[in-house]
Amino acid sequence: MIIVRNAEVVIPGEGPSASRKADIIIDGDKIVSVGEPAPAGIDFEREIDASGMLAIPGLINGHFHSSANLLKGTVANMPLELFMLYEVPPLMEGRNSTRSAYVRTMLGAAEMLKQGVTAVHDDAFYVPTPTGDEINAVMEAYRDSGMRATVSIDHPNVVEYAKYPYLEDILPPELRHAMDKAPLMSEAELLAIYGWFLKTWHRAEGGRLRVAMSCSAPQRVTVNYLQALSELSRQHNIPHNIHLLETRQQRVFGIEKLGKSLIEYVRDVGVLDRRTLAIHAIWIDDRDVEFLAESGCTVAHNPVCNLKIGSGIMPFRKLRNAGVPIALGTDEAIADDGINFWTVLKVAGLIHNVTDPEYRQWPREDEILEAATMGGARGMVQEGEIGVLAAGAQADLVLLDKKTLALTPLNNIKRQLVYCESGSSVRTVMVAGKVVVENGRLLSIDEKALKAEAQELAAEAARYHEASSVGADRLEPYYRDMYLRSLRRDVGFSRWA
Numbered sequence: 001m002i003i004v005r006n007a008e009v010v011i012p013g014e015g016p017s018a019s020r021k022a023d024i025i026i027d028g029d030k031i032v033s034v035g036e037p038a039p040a041g042i043d044f045e046r047e048i049d050a051s052g053m054l055a056i057p058g059l060i061n062g063h064f065h066s067s068a069n070l071l072k073g074t075v076a077n078m079p080l081e082l083f084m085l086y087e088v089p090p091l092m093e094g095r096n097s098t099r100s101a102y103v104r105t106m107l108g109a110a111e112m113l114k115q116g117v118t119a120v121h122d123d124a125f126y127v128p129t130p131t132g133d134e135i136n137a138v139m140e141a142y143r144d145s146g147m148r149a150t151v152s153i154d155h156p157n158v159v160e161y162a163k164y165p166y167l168e169d170i171l172p173p174e175l176r177h178a179m180d181k182a183p184l185m186s187e188a189e190l191l192a193i194y195g196w197f198l199k200t201w202h203r204a205e206g207g208r209l210r211v212a213m214s215c216s217a218p219q220r221v222t223v224n225y226l227q228a229l230s231e232l233s234r235q236h237n238i239p240h241n242i243h244l245l246e247t248r249q250q251r252v253f254g255i256e257k258l259g260k261s262l263i264e265y266v267r268d269v270g271v272l273d274r275r276t277l278a279i280h281a282i283w284i285d286d287r288d289v290e291f292l293a294e295s296g297c298t299v300a301h302n303p304v305c306n307l308k309i310g311s312g313i314m315p316f317r318k319l320r321n322a323g324v325p326i327a328l329g330t331d332e333a334i335a336d337d338g339i340n341f342w343t344v345l346k347v348a349g350l351i352h353n354v355t356d357p358e359y360r361q362w363p364r365e366d367e368i369l370e371a372a373t374m375g376g377a378r379g380m381v382q383e384g385e386i387g388v389l390a391a392g393a394q395a396d397l398v399l400l401d402k403k404t405l406a407l408t409p410l411n412n413i414k415r416q417l418v419y420c421e422s423g424s425s426v427r428t429v430m431v432a433g434k435v436v437v438e439n440g441r442l443l444s445i446d447e448k449a450l451k452a453e454a455q456e457l458a459a460e461a462a463r464y465h466e467a468s469s470v471g472a473d474r475l476e477p478y479y480r481d482m483y484l485r486s487l488r489r490d491v492g493f494s495r496w497a
């Protein structure tokens with residue numbers, strides 16, 4: 001057993017200023033008690049003195065794509081549809097090495113753990129197709145890092161031009177034919193990979209590593225595959241990652257191709273339920289908010305990514321008022337240009353203030369901390385198990401030094417965690433009862449060697465992307481045309497400032 005003595009425990013969901021002095025007792029991977037006096041006669045194998053420290057539940061990055069971890073700063077700010085054209089060009093050949101998948105995943109884990117992010121919901125994608133070796137490399141990195149991870153396979157199975165409105169008509173025939181010839185995995189092949197993935201990795205490492213489902217987005221997959229993933233999510237009681245109405249163009253897609261919003265569509269085909277992680281949910285109307293609330297799903301809010309690619313602003317207060325749980329995510333390193341979870345807290349706490357002059361509707365710091373912990377747990381279908389410091393929960397916790405510049409003078413703990421902290425006060429990080437960061441240094445990862453290898457691999461990745469952007473440049477005028485054409489379609493409301 002381990003005891004953390006004299007910590008000031010911060011309780012995310014209990015109003016603006018809840019904190020209390022307490023000892024935390026840990027047995028194996030679980031918290032035994034918070035605040036109860038230590039029973040006499042226990043010989044603790046380790047005592048951690050947390051005097052002068054805040055203790056918070058490990059933060060949870062509620063939406064992430066580790067696949068882009070080596071691509072920070074590689075794509076300029078532009079709308080999602082054009083951005084993805086450069087990130088994952090539809091006509092690209094070749095693949096990155098398995099080693100690169102391991103190193104990139106480890107790099108992200110290192111950056112998150114040092115900030116006190118103990119769990120990640122990783123919607124990993126694989127270019128051009130997922131393979132057992134590359135998936136193993138990702139999971140082995142999370143295993144070795146000590147981080148908690150729930151990982152899905154984000155892989156579309158419809159031809160590129162079918163994912164967008166207007167594109168099929170706009171593309172010249174030779175480009176359309178080239179897209180028709182690009183390799184597509186069948187539903188059976190993808191479900192076989194998921195079957196293997198579940199058997200091999202779900203609940204590995206004492207439950208620290210888990211598998212989730214992902215359709216990527218409903219307009220990117222066949223309805224049969226979408227429903228099969230939802231069924232697996234129900235059978236295993238695991239999350240189903242669905243990007244929903246991230247952009248205005250996706251709103252137009254629903255109007256033009258389905259005659260309804262994509263949220264109504266997923267509801268009508270029976271895949272919107274309490275295990276759904278509805279990612280982004282920006283271009284939603286009041287009916288969509290009702291559908292989301294009725295389903296019991298969680299929404300993943302990624303405000304920094306939404307700014308980078310100009311997607312718009314998610315209606316935070318409408319969702320909260322409807323009772324929809326909200327998680328916070330960095331989304332990917334290429335669409336945030338970093339993996340800085342504390343920045344996400346700050347931006348989430350600020351961006352909504354310019355959407356409503358009624359200041360009583362603005363997000364409060366306790367709501368943001370709740371989203372960064374309990375909301376993320378809810379999205380991973382692990383509520384009560386993680387994201388809280390309570391008896392019976394997993395021992396995922398973070399100790400922050402109260403004497404850093406960010407927290408001095410300490411006037412309001414929760415407000416300063418959201419608006420002042422950058423991760424610089426994080427001293428000790430524990431995941432499943434194991435200390436993985438001590439005095440701000442990673443214990444589970446050789447950071448210096450990792451960074452050196454990542455830098456080498458970045459050069460390889462850069463060459464690969466340089467070659468693939470030739471294809472993207474060829475397609476860009478047509479994607480721009482599609483983007484501009486969708487802007488002329490009235491959608492009845494706006495989520496842009």
Ligand SMILES: [Zn+2]
Binds near residue numbers: 063123
């Ligand atoms: Zn995403």
